Amino acid sequence: xxxxxxxxxxxxxxxxxxxxxxxxxxxxxxxxxxxxxxxxxxxxxxxxxxxxxxxxxxxxxxxxxxxxxxxxxxxxxxxxxxxxxxxxxxxxxxxxxxxxxxxxxxxxxxxxxxxxxxxxxxxxxxxxxxxxxxxxxxxxxxxxxxxxxxxxxxxxxxxxxxxxxxxxxxxxxxxxxxxx
Amino acid sequence: xxxxxxxxxxxxxxxxxxxxxxxxxxxxxxxxxxxxxxxxxxxxxxxxxxxxxxxxxxxxxxxxxxxxxxxxxxxxxxxxxxxxxxxxxxxxxxxxxxxxxxxxxxxxxxxxxxxxxxxxxxxxxxxxxxxxxxxxxxxxxxxxxxxxxxxxxxxxxxxxxxxxxxxxxxxxxxxxxxxxxxxxxxxxxxxxxxxxxxxxxxxxxxxxxxxxxxxxxxxxxxxxxxxxxxxxxxxxxxxxxxxxxxxxxxxxxxxxxxxxxxxxxxxxxxxxxxxxxxxxxxxxxxxxxxxxxxxxxxxxxxxxxxxxxxxxxxxxxxxxxxxxxxxxxxxxxxxxxxxxxxxxxxxxxxxxxxxxxxxxxxxxxxxxxxxxxxxxxxxxxxxxxxxxxxxxxxxxxxxxxxxxxxxxxxxxxxxxxxxxxxxxxxxxxxxxxxxxxxxxxxxxxxxxxxxxxxxxxxxxxxxxxxxxxxxxxxxxxxxxxxxxxxxxxxxxxxxxxxxxxxxxxxxxxxxxxxxxxxxxxxxxxxxxxxxxxxxxxxx
Ligand code: SF4
Ligand code: SF4
Numbered sequence: 001x002x003x004x005x006x007x008x009x010x011x012x013x014x015x016x017x018x019x020x021x022x023x024x025x026x027x028x029x030x031x032x033x034x035x036x037x038x039x040x041x042x043x044x045x046x047x048x049x050x051x052x053x054x055x056x057x058x059x060x061x062x063x064x065x066x067x068x069x070x071x072x073x074x075x076x077x078x079x080x081x082x083x084x085x086x087x088x089x090x091x092x093x094x095x096x097x098x099x100x101x102x103x104x105x106x107x108x109x110x111x112x113x114x115x116x117x118x119x120x121x122x123x124x125x126x127x128x129x130x131x132x133x134x135x136x137x138x139x140x141x142x143x144x145x146x147x148x149x150x151x152x153x154x155x156x157x158x159x160x161x162x163x164x165x166x167x168x169x170x171x172x173x174x175x176x177x178x179x180x
Numbered sequence: 181x182x183x184x185x186x187x188x189x190x191x192x193x194x195x196x197x198x199x200x201x202x203x204x205x206x207x208x209x210x211x212x213x214x215x216x217x218x219x220x221x222x223x224x225x226x227x228x229x230x231x232x233x234x235x236x237x238x239x240x241x242x243x244x245x246x247x248x249x250x251x252x253x254x255x256x257x258x259x260x261x262x263x264x265x266x267x268x269x270x271x272x273x274x275x276x277x278x279x280x281x282x283x284x285x286x287x288x289x290x291x292x293x294x295x296x297x298x299x300x301x302x303x304x305x306x307x308x309x310x311x312x313x314x315x316x317x318x319x320x321x322x323x324x325x326x327x328x329x330x331x332x333x334x335x336x337x338x339x340x341x342x343x344x345x346x347x348x349x350x351x352x353x354x355x356x357x358x359x360x361x362x363x364x365x366x367x368x369x370x371x372x373x374x375x376x377x378x379x380x381x382x383x384x385x386x387x388x389x390x391x392x393x394x395x396x397x398x399x400x401x402x403x404x405x406x407x408x409x410x411x412x413x414x415x416x417x418x419x420x421x422x423x424x425x426x427x428x429x430x431x432x433x434x435x436x437x438x439x440x441x442x443x444x445x446x447x448x449x450x451x452x453x454x455x456x457x458x459x460x461x462x463x464x465x466x467x468x469x470x471x472x473x474x475x476x477x478x479x480x481x482x483x484x485x486x487x488x489x490x491x492x493x494x495x496x497x498x499x500x501x502x503x504x505x506x507x508x509x510x511x512x513x514x515x516x517x518x519x520x521x522x523x524x525x526x527x528x529x530x531x532x533x534x535x536x537x538x539x540x541x542x543x544x545x546x547x548x549x550x551x552x553x554x555x556x557x558x559x560x561x562x563x564x565x566x567x568x569x570x571x572x573x574x575x576x577x578x579x580x581x582x583x584x585x586x587x588x589x590x591x592x593x594x595x596x597x598x599x600x601x602x603x604x605x606x607x608x609x610x611x612x613x614x615x616x617x618x619x620x621x622x623x624x625x626x627x628x629x630x631x632x633x634x635x636x637x638x639x640x641x642x643x644x645x646x647x648x649x650x651x652x653x654x655x656x657x658x659x660x661x662x663x664x665x666x667x668x669x670x671x672x673x674x675x676x677x678x679x680x681x682x683x684x685x686x687x688x689x690x691x692x693x694x695x696x697x698x699x700x701x702x703x704x705x706x707x708x709x710x711x712x713x714x715x716x717x718x719x
Contacts, residue, residue, distance in 0.1 A: 025191050029202050029291035033280040041609045044286055044644045076644070079676065083636040084288065085210055089190055096187040140675070147671035148632045155667065157441040159392065162402045 003110070003118050007061035010105050014098075015053040017105070021097040022049050025090075048077040060098065060125050071132060078133055082140040092133040098126055202291050203304065203322070206329055207336040209237045212633035215339055215626065218379035223372065226383055226481075230372035241332065247371045248326050254370040255305070258363055265363055268355045269306045272299065278347040278357070283619050284340050287637035295347035295357040298337050302364055305330070335373055338364040340634070342623035343476075344582035349615055361624075366478045374477065377628035381473040385485055389466040390435035391473065396423075396465035402438055403447075403463070410448050410455075413707065415699025418455035421462040425496050428534060429461035432489055433504025433551075434471040434663035437684070443666040445705040446505060446684030453555070453686065456564075456695045457535055461502065467492035470509040471663060475516075476625035483520040486512055490521055493528060493547075500531035501548040505684045507623060507662035510550060511587035517546050536561040550584070552661055552685060556593040559600050565694040568603050570701065573711040574657040574681075575604040576688070577649050579642065579669065580617035581662035591615070594661050594685050601692035606653045612645040622668040635668065636675050643676025650677045657681050659688060 007014075023034045023046075033043065040047035055073025059065055081091040102122060110119040207213075214236045223231035230250070234241045244250065259266050274296060280286065284293040291297055300322065307323035324330070343358035368374065384393030394402070403420050411417035421427065433450065437443035454461060467489045474481030493501055503509060512520075528547040531540040538557045540549045558564050578598055584590040591614050599605050612618050621639025622631075636643075649655040658669060658680055666684055673680040691704045702713050 026289045027202070027205075027291050029294075029297075030285070030289045033285070033294075034289065037280065039611065041612050041641070041645055041648070042286075043280065044641055045289060076647070080287070080637065080640055083633045083640075083675075085208070085213055085633070093187050093191045097191065100188065143675055143678075144632060144636065147674050148629045150674070151629050151632070151667070151671050154441040154670070155436075156392075156439060158402050158405070158439045158444055159394065162398065162405060165405070 003062050003115075003122065006106060006109050007057070007063075011057055011061070014057050014101055014105055015050075017101045018053050018056070018098055019049050021101065022053075022094050025094065025097075044076075045080055048080060052077040056095070056098070056129060059129055060102070060122055062121065062125065067132075070129070071136065074129075074133060075136060078136040079140050082137050083144065088134075088137060092130060092137050095126060095130040095133050099123065102126075202297065203300075203324070205292075207292075207333055209332075209336070211237070212631060214336065214631065215375040215377055215628055216630055218374040218376045222376075222379050222383050223374065226379070226386065228372070228374070228379075229370050232372045234373070236335070241328070241373070243328065243331065243371050247328075247331070250370050251326055251331070251367055252309075254367050258366065259306075259310075262359075262363070264356070264359060268299065268360055269303055269310070271353050272296065272303065272355055273353075275352065277350045277352060278355075281347045281350045282341075282357075283344070283346070283621055283641045284342075284638045287621070287640040288340070288634075292333075292337055293340055295341075295351075298341060299355070299357050299360045301330075301334055301337060302360060331368075331371070331373075334364050335368050338368060339375060339626060340638070342582070342619045342621065342626055342638070344619040344623055345586045346582070346616070346619065349586065362475075365476065369478055375625065375628075378473055378476045378625035381469075381471075381625075382477055382481060382485070385469045385473060385488075389464075389468045389488075390438070391469050391471065392435065392439060394435075394439075399435075399438065399465055399468060403451075406438070406444055406448050407451055409705075409707075410452055413448075413703050413705055414452065414695060414701065416452070416455065416695055416697060418451040420451065423464055423466075423496070424462040427460050427462045427496070428499050429459065430467070430489075430493050430496055430498040430501045431461050431463055431504065432467050432470045432501055432509075434506045434509065435469040436471070436663040436667060437504065438468075440663075440667055442670065442681075442683055442687070442706070443663050445687040446663075446666065448705050449684065449686030449688075449690035450504060450551070452690040452693060452695065456693060457558075460534065462496060462498070464492040464496060470503055470506045472509055472512045473625060475508055475512050482512060482516065486517055487521045490525055490528075494525035497527050499527070499529045499547075500543070501528075502531075502551060502554060503548050504551050505661040505663065505686060507581045507583040507664055509583075510590070511583040513546050513548050514588045517548075522546075533557055535563050550588075550590060550593070550661075552590065552593040552597055555686070555689060556596045559597060564689075566601055566689075566692045567694050568601050568692050569712055570691050570704070570710050571602040571688055572604070574602055574688070575606060575653065575655050576602050576657040576659050577606050577608050577646065577655045578613075579608075579620070579646075579658050579660040579665060580613055580615075581660055581665050582617060582619050582623055584661055585617050586615055590661070594659070597685055597689060598659055601688045606649050606655050608645040608649050612641065618642040618645065620662075620665050620668040620672060623664055627664050627668045632671065636672065639668070639672040640676065642669075643672050646673060646680060647677040650680055655680065657683065659683055659685050661685055 034046045037043035052074045055070050059070045220231045230244045232242050278295040282295050304324045341361040345358045348356040381391035407420050437447040472485045474485040524547045530544045531549045543549050618641040622635045669682040
């Protein structure tokens with residue numbers, strides 16, 4: 001059996017186990033809400049975890065995929081974890097929660113000389129995905145820093161324009177204030 | 181020497197990972213999760229109790245010596261005063277219907293941000309003194325006593341609730357956790373704990389009029405600058421009447437719209453609309469902030485700032501007040517104004533539109549009409565000449581701001597207007613709009629930049645729904661009727677749905693408004709090119 005065939009039978013189980021593993025990283029009192037409600041808008045984090053699980057398992061299995069499609073499937077989950085007061089390692093470490101699952105579910109069927117190198121390829125794909133997640137995480141943190149600066153600037157935008165007008169010698173139209 | 185931990189061990193090493201029971205797990209004051217404290221001199225100026233210097237991340241918050249007595253007495257006093265509070269403390273059956281309805285819970289996944297447990301933080305203290313079993317069984321039935329860690333926890337979670345009231349919609353008993361949060365914030369103020377982003381505007385609104393404390397003459401000049409911009413776009417310079425006595429209407433809106441991008445374009449929208457109608461109105465520099473920052477502080481502070489608007493209405497001799505696009509101003513007007521400061525001054529009458537003759541009977545008590553009610557009525561009577569194709573580059577959705585939606589029931593007027601000034605309007609998913617709307621994540625004074633990280637998680641349910649309509653229907657614009665939203669939604673959109681612009685409804689109204697005697701419009705209010713302006717026509 002090749003990798004894809006093995007995955008075909010196991011996908012649902014691996015998805016389920018990983019979703020559980022990620023949800024288990026949240027405080028116990030919060031878990032029921034994350035796992036019971038299936039609506040993507042009233043249980044957004046639960047929806048994000050499930051969406052990411054589907055995309056990630058597809059990529060790990062070695063199926064033909066578009067990189068953009070995989071990124072899209074994990075984008076929202078990385079975005080929320082990037083702002084949930086987690087360390088960078090905790091935020092993207094969820095990708096590595098696949099490893100024990102793969103070793104329990106997939107490795108036993110590939111633990112022979114003819115297919116062991118294929119199994120190693122599977123784990124290498126996990127490394128690629130972790131790097132993708134890290135890139136997304138860093139991009140999100142940069143956006144976070146940018147919007148903070150932009151917000152400060154926007155809050156006082158008119159005030160700054162007014163103050164600059166006071167200092168310039170340009171005619172100020174109907175202005176009657178000081179500086180004219 | 182120690183062994184390297186596994187990834188699984190690292191993932192589960194968060195301090196709040198459930199080793200202790202939920203009530204014993206203490207919050208971590210990490211940067212990005214708490215607001216900066218207020219300044220001592222601000223609190224002194226405002227005669228707030230127990231002003232002192234303190235730092236939320238420090239071990240010791242320098243509470244006054246008899247802090248426990250102050251808090252117990254203050255809690256007792258409020259239980260006496262507000263029957264609703266006592267009721268909310270007693271009747272929760274912990275059914276959990278509210279648990280996953282709060283955007284803070286959905287974004288942080290912190291159990292104490294479930295409305296039921298947020299309230300439980302206070303209820304556990306109530307139980308000790310007021311429930312028979314609480315006195316006897318204590319912790320066993322979730323009762324506990326005051327200690328300094330409890331104070332920190334109450335502070336932390338009172339500023340992780342935007343008082344949006346979404347949870348109360350789902351509670352079978354109508355328990356309003358927003359009111360519980362409001363009380364906890366009041367209690368914190370009794371021992372001198374508040375935040376800068378709220379108290380500084382309170383001070384400025386009290387002493388000068390607007391939230392930044394800009395002097396009246398400068399405030400007026402900034403508004404005139406916006407009128408000049410209106411002229412650049414339309415060829416018409418709208419009038420800017422200030423502090424003039426004897427007009428029919430006093431117009432009050434949040435001062436954020438005079439200072440902040442993109443709120444200024446909504447303000448320009450008002451100027452142009454009023455000019456076109458030749459409305460008999462005036463602004464006031466003293467009542468130049470509609471947003472009541474006092475309502476994020478205490479009952480008395482909210483009352484004081486609300487009174488300012490009516491004092492100006494009296495001084496200027498106006499018949500009624502027209503209010504701009506604001507969130508919590510409307511909650512205060514709709515729910516509390518009568519209790520705070522009613523009845524209105526004698527010179528005020530039930531508002532009647534001078535253009536259509538419509539009597540706004542629902543505003544008989546407060547004498548204050550929301551601008552979208554006013555404009556929707558104008559459109560309904562065919563009083564505005566509108567060209568919605570000027571907004572053809574926009575596919576807009578509408579964000580229901582919590583207070584107008586849930587505390588006022590203003591759901592259809594903004595939509596009615598939007599559908600007349602834009603050709604492309606798309607709703608976000610049903611369970612995220614109207615009464616069920618998700619908060620922008622930063623209402624009730626939490627729109628400060630130091631907690632941007634917290635805001636991005638608490639605003640996520642809103643951002644998530646916006647992202648959905650962006651990807652599915654190509655939505656590139658979100659309109660709203662709240663100045664705080666105009667400040668908080670742009671960063672939220674930049675994070676969750678980059679490419680979506682945010683504006684007030686009246687910016688879009690003015691873009692579509694065909695004014696008498698206007699020049700050829702080639703730009704929108706942001707001075708960006710309008711669609712459908714033909715190159716040949718330009719020549
Ligand atoms: S829905 Fe109401 S009664 Fe049920 S737990 Fe929440 S506050 Fe209590
Ligand atoms: S009022 Fe809003 S922010 Fe506060 S607990 Fe309820 S849903 Fe959450």
